[in-house]
Amino acid sequence: MSGAPPEEVPVALPRNYLRPCLLLLLAEGTSHGYELLEQVSALGLDRVDPGGLYRSLRAMDEEGLVRSAWQPSASGPARRTYELTDEGREWLHAVAGSLEHVARSLDAYSARYRAVLEQGRLRR
């Protein structure tokens, strides 16, 4: 309350949240890594490192969740475009469901936290 604030509280986004984000963006339309890199920030992910993003895309490619194809660009280097597969779409549905389950757990946490706050006002 008075002294030093907690130096660095981890923001604690879900584990492996990048993958669901990429799948969702690819469900909205075919895209490529560099473009996805700019779009994921709109989904709560801040400061995504490019390396991890490209690795994640490659991994999902090898797992069959997405399909990739090189596409030459008129201006600039070639792009590897990614497209969602049927398996990836199934994965998206499943992971969206589990994310909603996570959201409900977080709501339960918040409710219990607020209850502690009110009781804490009495016990202090």
Add this chain to the structure above:
Amino acid sequence: MSGAPPEEVPVALPRNYLRPCLLLLLAEGTSHGYELLEQVSALGLDRVDPGGLYRSLRAMDEEGLVRSAWQPSASGPARRTYELTDEGREWLHAVAGSLEHVARSLDAYSARYRAVLEQGRLRR
């Protein structure tokens, strides 16, 4: 839709979610590891491994977020009881705020997912 379902979709709870849970439970009252182990399941954490929980408690002890004391038990082995410190309370407030921020991000995800579902019905 018809073939094999996604073998294992990671439930993707927040990174390091155990710590906020332990802090919240300790804010409700002094407790010890084995008891906390049974209580965290009510907060969305399923199948928490004891090793990780005890390690997490020790780590928070060393960081000054909690205070520990050995307490002999009338029946059974001695317990190390944990109590929240002021610093731990600050940490709890901060992390609860960031968890609500995460929940809002997940809501944004869900909304965008549902939008894709509706558009997908048209484009299919």
Add this chain to the structure above:
DNA sequence: GCCGGTAGGTGCACCGTACAGCTAGCGGGC
């Protein structure tokens, strides 16, 4: 020629997580 933006990628260290296993106190059944 060089710089900045676009586009993709590797190497590596760190840390949380999962799984397995271990010690020890106590109580009850055979």
Add this chain to the structure above:
DNA sequence: GCCCGCTAGCTGTACGGTGCACCTACCGGC
């Protein structure tokens, strides 16, 4: 007495995701 199961706490280790740094290559403009 002996073993089993429950309580209670702890260690060792391997795996995987994350973050940071760094690199290549194409293109256009100064």
